[in-house]
Amino acid sequence: MRQALLFYLIFTVLYGLMHALVFSQAVSAFQLSGAAYAALAIWLAAMTLAPGALGLAGERTGAASLVAFTWMGIVFYLFLGSLALAASRASLWPTVHFVLFLVVIAASLAVSAHGFAQARRVRVRELILATDKLPPGVDRLRLAVVSDLHLYSVEEGTRLDRILPVLGKLDFDLLVSLGDLIESGIHRAPWQDEAARLAAIRPRLGKYAVGGNHELYADLMAGGDVSRRFHREAGFTFLDGQVVDAGGMLWIAGVDYPGHGVQTGGGPQHDAEVLSGLTRDRPVVLLKHLPKVDAEAAGLFDLQLSGHSHAGQLWPFYYLVKAFFPYIRGLYDLGGGSKLYVTPGTGTWGPPMRVGSTPEITLVELRRARGGE
Secondary structure: OOOHHHHHHHHHHHHHHHHHHHHHHHHHOOOOOOHHHHHHHHHHHHHHHHHHHHHOOOOEEEEHHHHHHHHHHHHHHHHHHHHHHHHHHHHHHHHHHHHHHHHHHHHHHHHHHHHHHHOOOEEOOOOOEEEEEOOOOEEEEEEEEEEEOOEEOOOOOOHHHHHHHHHOOOOOOEEOOOOOOOOOHHOOOHHHHHHHHHHHHOOOOEEEEEEOOHHHHHHHHOOOOOOHHHHHHOOEOOOOOOOEEEEEEEEEEOOOOOOOHHOOOOOOOOOHHHHHOOOOOOOEEEEEEOOOHHHOOOOOOOOEEEOOOOOHEEHHHHHHHHHHHOOEEEEEEEEEEEEEHHHHOOOOOOOOOEOOOOOEEEEEEEEEEEOOO
16 A cells, blocks of 8 residues: 555656646636636646545546546646647747647647547457467467456446457457456456456357456455456456466466566466476467566567557657567567567556557467468
């Protein structure tokens, strides 16, 4: 709880500074005073405090969360525009400043509306990889991949309302989740209903998942292993440092988010340790939330699937996230027969928007290599 308090304190201070700049530019542009000045100050102060208050209360869904986190996306772009105005000293020319701030408001609302709609257009990306390791008589295996759904973040059950029909139209042999399937505070909600909806998906070779940082947060907030219980009731085999034989056709290994495996009593959390001893006569698929590659594990797997980055989610965060996670989106050849695919994720965290980042379900097809493939 102390870590959560510290995080929300730092976040609220920085978020408050963003609001303060927007407030100063709005007051200057519109020459606000009296009741209008007070009303705007109260609104911005309430919105500054809302994410921390909702987070500490474990309330991630409902009308208050939808307003607070949608506003978070809008005010981010208002802040970028206000920063540009402040840097250009447009306030020296009141009429120009007034017009430019109107442009900032219009652009922020337009970008936010686009991002809100974009987050709801989940595409299917097909990724075909050739391999000579499929068992005799098997020409292809298909894995449906979801990541970073953040169930019970802002939208309640409507996120599954979008995802499940898309999955229902696909032909796949396995379903995998790469972490952050759930959101902290989920223990306060009737999560069994959502788990039951996921449990209805029954691919022939099973469903496998690893934990992400939000599974860790969910467990810490609940004071128990709600993440493991959710995944179990949703029909997923939870891989925290474990390897399973999927129908004798491929190995599925899972490395949990650092700290979460310890929280739930999981196994080893070092990639090379988890993968050691596996025969390479069949494909080895490594599930790992963080898009990081363990140098010692290079060559021990055929495909690593990772999420977490959201590909930045809101432009221009792509560039900031890429500074921490160079493998941020797409397919990477790691050499030694190993590849990494980083999905931009299927849901959203915080603002229910995506700008410059399209949500996806990835359909990975392992296809028998022909000739020179």
